[in-house]
Amino acid sequence: MNIQATNLHFSFGNDEILRDINFEMTEPKIYGLLGRNGTGKTTLLSLLGSFREPTSGKILIDGEQPFENARIMQNVTFMYDKDYTGETDSPSTIVKYMDRYRPNFDVEYAHSLLKKFKLEGKKAVSKLSKGKQSAFNVVIGLASRSPITIFDEVYLGMDAPARDLFYKELLQDQELHPRIIILSTHLVSEMEYLFDEVIIIKDGKILLHEPNERLVSYGATVVGSKQKVNEFALGKNVIHEEQLGDTRSITVFGELSATDRAFAKELGLDFAPVSLHNLFIHLTEEGN
Numbered sequence: 001m002n003i004q005a006t007n008l009h010f011s012f013g014n015d016e017i018l019r020d021i022n023f024e025m026t027e028p029k030i031y032g033l034l035g036r037n038g039t040g041k042t043t044l045l046s047l048l049g050s051f052r053e054p055t056s057g058k059i060l061i062d063g064e065q066p067f068e069n070a071r072i073m074q075n076v077t078f079m080y081d082k083d084y085t086g087e088t089d090s091p092s093t094i095v096k097y098m099d100r101y102r103p104n105f106d107v108e109y110a111h112s113l114l115k116k117f118k119l120e121g122k123k124a125v126s127k128l129s130k131g132k133q134s135a136f137n138v139v140i141g142l143a144s145r146s147p148i149t150i151f152d153e154v155y156l157g158m159d160a161p162a163r164d165l166f167y168k169e170l171l172q173d174q175e176l177h178p179r180i181i182i183l184s185t186h187l188v189s190e191m192e193y194l195f196d197e198v199i200i201i202k203d204g205k206i207l208l209h210e211p212n213e214r215l216v217s218y219g220a221t222v223v224g225s226k227q228k229v230n231e232f233a234l235g236k237n238v239i240h241e242e243q244l245g246d247t248r249s250i251t252v253f254g255e256l257s258a259t260d261r262a263f264a265k266e267l268g269l270d271f272a273p274v275s276l277h278n279l280f281i282h283l284t285e286e287g288n
């Protein structure tokens with residue numbers, strides 16, 4: 001399956017949340033969706049998950065609008081911080097009947113995941129702890145094996161070993177059953193190794209959409225004496241700067257040529273790659 005968003009806008013009343021969103025997801029990869037709080041990640045994902053309709057523009061899944069579209073909805077799994085109040089069944093009971101609603105749901109795999117996440121007890125889902133409810137969402141999301149699987153901050157409350165298990169299972173199952181997986185997260189440094197592509201949203205617009213590998217090679221931190229660093233910085237896109245005495249450190253964004261690197265060496269400057277975590281912080285800082 002594939003996703004295509006064209007000139008997509010979404011407003012809540014007069015409040016425009018998503019503005020002129022354009023992107024394509026055509027390959028079964030893991031896409032990291034990043035953005036500061038309130039930038040519109042969940043809103044965008046809810047359009048993909050058939051929960052809402054765009055105000056204008058188009059979002060197409062396999063060439064069809066997802067909203068109230070039964071064929072598309074069957075193939076998209078959207079896991080989010082669901083309110084399980086009133087859910088009296090246990091995880092094992094719910095999982096038994098899941099394949100009625102989800103055509104690719106693998107009940108056996110779901111049971112093996114319930115075991116790994118220690119969710120096999122008879123306790124109702126509403127009575128589980130926050131982290132266990134999130135782990136249950138992970139189980140449903142993975143075992144659905146939907147061609148489009150969305151995890152919107154699905155790790156909430158899960159402890160470090162449980163999150164680690166989630167990431168391992170995700171990679172293993174993606175290898176066996178490739179699909180489009182979208183992970184919306186604030187745990188950038190912890191999850192960056194999972195992403196094939198990264199999309200950053202800022203103020204309701206797509207700031208960038210790049211393969212992860214390329215993105216990391218895009219930024220560099222350059223350190224040296226103030227005057228030399230300033231000389232190097234001329235004409236470059238500086239997204240962050242710090243100064244201590246005469247030592248200046250800048251983070252530049254954009255591909256650096258061999259000439260740039262040679263020039264930095266000539267000036268005696270130190271170079272270091274920038275993590276996605278820092279790149280994300282600097283790119284989404286106010287004013288950048």
Ligand SMILES: Nc1ncnc2c1ncn2[C@@H]1O[C@H](COP(=O)(O)OP(=O)(O)OP(=O)(O)O)[C@@H](O)[C@H]1O
Nearest residue numbers: 012015017035036037038039040041042043044153
């Ligand atoms: N039902 C609603 N009615 C009106 N405004 C809403 C509604 N839901 C969300 N919003 C607003 O839309 C904007 C985007 O919210 P959204 O939940 O999509 O952001 P987000 O990027 O997922 O944030 P976070 O990282 O904090 O989860 C926010 O300003 C929010 O207040």
